[in-house]
Amino acid sequence: MSSTLSRREALKNIAIAAGALAVVRTTTAAPALPHVSPKDPMAAGVSYHESVATIKASQFPQYKPGDKCANCAQIGGAAGQTWRPCNIFAGQLVNANGWCTAYSRKT
Ligand code: SF4
Incomplete structure (x- = not known):
């Protein structure tokens, strides 16, 4: 086995490993944040x-x-998503179709 072939094999193996890592990253979803409960005291x-x-x-x-x-x-978050972050409920998500008395129309 020549050194050129070894380098080629090494590069091929790196490419395969990178592809496998990309698959793992795209199939491992981030943990979803909890939804704000209307019953929560805040x-x-x-x-x-x-x-x-x-x-x-x-x-x-x-x-x-x-x-x-x-x-x-x-x-916060992206338009079109049903559950989105809100500045007053850190670490939780609100329903895009919800509302509260702290509402202030976005300008
Ligand atoms: S209406 Fe209330 S819960 Fe909804 S985004 Fe505004 S501040 Fe957050």
Whole structure:
């Protein structure tokens, strides 16, 4: 076996190992963050609703149709995702179709 062939084999093995590592990385999902529970004391403190459909307008006159977490200034993550991070609930996710009294429309 010549040194050129050995180098070629080594490069081939590196390429195979890199490909295998890429497969492992793409198939190993990051652990999902927990969803904010409306029953959580902090969530209850800001009247977090997991869906705007459950908001009673008479109880929350500040709520305006169309307001929801997805267009709130506190939302993070990517548009289109159902569960997204919120600045006031660190380490948890809120429903993009939810709402709370800390809502402020994104400008
Ligand atoms: S602060 Fe905004 S994004 Fe966070 S829960 Fe309240 S309405 Fe939703």
